[in-house]
Amino acid sequence: MILRYDGTFAGFLTAVALARERSAEPEAITDREPEQQGLFAAVEEVETDRDRAGELYQLIRRTLPAGAVQTLRYAFHAGEPGREILLFRYLQLGLTTGPRFGAMLAHEAVIPVWKLARAVGREAHRYKGLVRFRQLEGDVWYAAMEPDHRILPLIAPHFAARFADQRWIIHDRRRNEAVAFDPARREWADIPLEVTGPLPLSAGEELFRDLWQRYFDRLSIAERHNPKLQRQNLPLKHRRHLPEFERE
C-alpha cells in the first residue's frame, strides 16, 4: 500500500489513521508522484478528512509527551522525501508506549525523527537571522529565501511579533510559497507567490544597502582573517539573498 496525500499535516494524519485502521504499515506515504507506480503496490489517493485527522491528533496529544508531539510537528516540515514513513513508525511506537516514550531517545524509530526535527529547528532558528527584508515601493517589506525545509510556518510568528507595524512578505522561492503579514489586522496569511521580474525598490533602499555593505566590510578584523570559519558558520547556500554577499 502506497498512500498519497495532499502535503498538509491534516492530510498526513488522515493517511496515518487509514493505515492504523488496517493495521498495516504502508510501503510509503507521499505527497508527490511515485516514481515506480504500480510495480509492487497500488497507489491509493487519500482524501484529507479533517475530522479524522483531528481525532488522531487529539489521541496523539493525550498519549505522547509534549516534547514528542513537538518533535513530530517539526520533523513533518523537513524537506527530505521519505520522512512520512519515519514519522509513521515514530507515531506507532509512541502511541503504544505512552508517557514513557519521552525517555526512548535512543530507540531506532525515534532517532531519525528526532534528527529531522533538530535539522528543521536549526534551520528555522537560523533563518530568524537570515531573512533579510528590502523595502519596496508602497512600503512593503519583502524577503526572499530558499531554505532546505518548509520553515515558513515555523518562523512567521517570530516576525509577526517583531515587525508588527510593517507590511511584510517572506517568500520561499524554492516552493513558491509566501507568508504575508498585515499590520492593521495583525494577521498573516499563506499565499502562493512567484516573482519573475526585478522588484521596485523604495527610494531609501539603495542607501541602506550601501550603508550595510560598508559597515559589514569594516567589521572583520584583518589579523583574524578566517574564511574557512566563516564558511563553516555561514555556508554559501545561505548567502544568496544577503546583501552583504551580493557583490561576491
Added chain:
Amino acid sequence: MPELSLAEKLEILADGAKYDVSCASSGSSRRNKGGIGNAAQCGICHSWTADGRCVSLLKILLTNACIYDCAYCVNRRSNDTRRVLLTPAEVAELTIGFYRRNAIEGLFLSTGVVKDPDHTMELLIEATSILREEHRFNGYIHVKVVPGADLLLVDRLGRLADRVSVNMELPSRESLQLLAPDKSREAIVAPMKRVGELIVQTKEERKVSRKIPPFAPAGQSTQLIIGASGESDLQIVSLAAGLYGRLSMKRVYYSAFIPVNTDTRLPSVVGTPPLVREHRLYQADWLMRYYGFAAGELLDEEHPNLDLSLDPKAGWALRNLHLFPVEVNRAPLELLLRVPGIGVRSAQRIVGARRGGHLSLDDLALLGVVMKRARYFVTARGRFGADMTPDAAGLQARLTERTTPRPRWSQPSLFDGANAIDIRSTITGEL
C-alpha cells in the same frame, strides 16, 4: 573640512568598535509593546564576517574621540586619526534602518570618552532613550558604561538597556597602571559593583511589582585583553571566577591582543594574535559556568597556564584518571559532565534516555557523545570501548592526535550560554 557623510562616519566608527569581542544578543526576552522589535531569549546571529565572527548587533561607537591614552586602544588620544561623532539621533536612525531590514538583532553602543565620563554617559543615555521612547524600539540594546561616571547615570542607563558592560581590559592593577594610566581599577570596579547590586535588587523588586522596569535583564559583561600583559591563565581564570561569583557577572569575554599601535610598553607581537590561548580560556570559562568546575581544578600554581594542545576538560581528566572510567547507566549528571566528549546536551540526553532502558556504547554516539574522546573514559553496560586502558601518557598522545591547535576558533561562544539554544528549547519553546 567638508562634512562627512553618514556612510563615512559609519565606517570610521565601526572600525573603532570592532575590537570589542562582545557580540551576544541573548538573555533578554523583551516583548514588542506597540512599537517595533523584540528580543529573543536565545540570541540570533544575522551574518558572519570574513574573520568568522558573527554579526548580531550594530556594533558602533558614538564617537572615536577620547580624552584617554590607553596603549592598546586604537582610539587613544595620541593617535593621529580622524575624529567623528554621531548624534544620538543618527545612532537611532541607523539602528532602526538596519533593524527593519532584519540585518541586526539590536544595538551595541560603545564610545570614546569626550569631555568627561558624565557627559559621555549622558550622550549614550540620550541615544538609548530616543530608541526606546521615540522609535518605541523593543529590540536588544547593549551599552558601555563609562568608568568614572556618576553612579546615578549607571542606574538610568541600566533601565533602558538590556545589557551593560564595563570593560576591564587588563587583568591586573599593575598592567592597568602601565598601559592605561588614565584609568583606575576603582573607577572600573565601582560601576560593576553598582550594576551587580542593581540587577539583584531589581529582580527582587520585580517579584513584588512587574511595573518596575527591569534593570539590565541580560546582565552585565566585561572584556579582558589576553596577551598584552604578562598575567598567567591562572590569574585570568581566577579573576573571571571572582567576577562570576561576587559581581554576578553574566559573561567575561577574552580578546586575543591585536597590536593596533606601536608602543614600547606593549609586547612586540609577530604573526597571528594568541587565538588558541583565547579559545582555551573560553573553554575553561565554559567549564566553570556550565560544567561545575572550579578555577582551582583547571589550573594551579604548578600548572599556571592552559595546555594549548589539549582542551582543559581532557587535561583535567588526565590528571584525575582514578575517577574513570564511569558507567554511563549509573553515573550522576555531575560526573557525566566531566567526561571528555560529553557536553551539557549529551549528558542531559543520557540521563533522559537511560530512564527508557540501558544504554549501550552504540547508543551513546547516537545521543551526540563524541566517542573519539569519550571511549577512553566510559563504560556502558560494563563494556569498555577502547583498545587501551587509560594511562596518562598514552592518552595524552591519543587525544592530541590530529587535533593540533588550529587558530580557527575566534569566538566559540556566539550566544550567551550556547547551551541555551539547546535545540529542544527551540522545538518545545521552553526557556
